Amino acid sequence: MHLLINAIGFGIASGAVIALGAVGFSVQFGISNVLNITYGALMTLAAYIGLALVDRGLSAWAALPVAAVVVGVVSVVFRRAVLEPLVQRGTRPFALVIVTVAAGIVLQYMIVAVAGPDSQSYGPQSGPTLHPVGMALTAGQIAIILLAAALMLALHLLLTRTQLGRAMRATASNRILARSCGIATERVSDVAWFCSGLLCGAAGVALAITVVSFDFTLGPVFLIPMIAAAVLGGIGQPYGAMLGGLVVGIASEVAGAYWSPGYKDVIAFVILIVMLLVRPRGLFGAVWSARRLLS
């Protein structure tokens, strides 16, 4: 039982990082219908921006918001400079995915060119081990869980309580209709990409803090469980991605504790395949669709 409780605790900690990234990824997809694989490399970029700041004496926790904002801006620039012109020319979705894969590789190797291929680290940031609700979590893990919860809450409030949020949801639901209703969809898309880039950046630094040592492959390696979480929750559905992140995190850790740890990543994909077979639109897909119809 002790092992199970701890595994759930570790799963929540891992899931918080996964959820941060997955929600940003999902928001981006929801608003622009582009599967942006560059997202992984942007997470790596955030980790390295964090490293540059840490090397200049800033703490990793203080570097996190700075890196997040920078990656938010880079995301908007990427959309405006690369993706939007292609969309305007009617480029097919599959070709857009390939462009994002290519851009991710280019960015990854630009990072290598500047920072080198060797392992990097912010140093231990975990702090003391605490025991909330019988779980063994470090202060660092708890901080990341709280950070993820705060960002999720902020996103929830943005989406549900503000004019901008409503405009974002309208744009995600039907861009043409939203534009005909007077919504500045381009500006709304920029804001959505900035928000998703912000979450991407936060996830990148949080991941670098969590894994202690990282290199230029950090984001792309993490992209797979993150996409699994986003799809699990119903891609394009921020709340689904939050839940998906937690499910993937907890399932992986419980599998690691009770089954062969070598296959802990596999469990995420087994869940994903089963979910797509049972509920093809993900955990939240059907719920959100029904709400959209009613609203």
Added chain:
Amino acid sequence: MGRARLRAPLVVAVGAALVVAACGGATQTAKGPSGPISVGVIAPFTGSAAEFGKLLSAPCDVATRLINQAGGVLGHTFRCVPIDDTGDPADAVPNVTKALATTPNLDIVSGLESNTAATTVPLVNAAKIPFITTNGLVSFNKTTDKYFWRMTPADNANGVAFAIWAIHKGYRRAAIVFENNIGSEGNLPGVLAAMPKLGGTITDNVTIPADAVSYSSVVERVIATNPQVLIFSADPQTSATFLTEYKQLNNGVLPPIVTATDSLTPDFFNAVTKAVGTQYVTQDIYLVGSYFSTSGPAYTAYKDAMYADPRTHAIASVITAVGPPASDYDGINVFALAMLEANSISGAVYNAYIPRVVAGGAHAVVVHTFAQGKKELMAGHSIRYVGVIGPVTFNRYHNSAGEFAANMFSADGSAHRVGIISSQEVSQLLG
């Protein structure tokens, strides 16, 4: 339609031109009589294992420089050609295939590490190019590949050496933690076989994926078995994450680890030092791998050359402490001397002379460097090459495994030897 008609002969013409060009290229490049001899170094030069590529190209850089200083072989100088296997068996195949087809005078190949050896070894063997490999795959213990030569122990023997060292240090309760890659897991059968025979207990045996967000649940499980030592193998990032979480969840206490000399890299040292501190890294990590003497003329020449060469100077302190790079260096020297003995740079010809160079005859002159060997051969003497890794005796499967050594990190990231494990003891426990 007209366009299609026009296109057909064009395609034929272009195709024919390509065939002609390819054939022409082949006759010009393959085993050409002039130009430098290429020594291919098949290793990861990009990707997360790129650090390994540096370690495996350094012996080639040094060996070829010394060979060239000694006048080369049969009128040819030597040069190193990096062949990027990316550390991925699937990516390695096209890269190696292309290099084998297009590199002029590719007559020696080195490197071929464990992660990709299963796919790259057959390619090089089929190309009839003698190769010295650092891979530890057990499947090559009884290989019939004619051009295969290995002077480092197989991974299962390494695993036995891990167990012997753990027991030697007084640690009888060991948890095995290996990353799920072919190199790490190859050590497992040896540890599992040897530990009980030595009176030890394996408290847990876990395989972990690389680069996971967290290993906390696995760490918790291992801690619950109360091991005195971890027999451990993982890449630098994975090691740093795992060990950090172990320390956190075990009230700041980390048991010592016994790992492979593969981890004797600046990347591993830096990553793990930043994660768990220099004191632990220099006092509680034992790196076990193939042994070689750190004195004598062969080692001195090797070490001096490593420090003298600007390409290898920065990693000289690490590289001169571990066996696999030294075996590559010796292998290139042996192959070059075999070319001289055979009076041919063709792999199909000089391959048969390789055992002669290391075995010598009754009146063979013992030589420790290529320059010495060349001088004696030119004087009409038979030679026996005893290089950095000591005397080599190839068995019928072209394998030669020597003794083992345990090393530790120094505070500057270099390594020093702390013990030797005999090959006889390892062989007995392997059964």
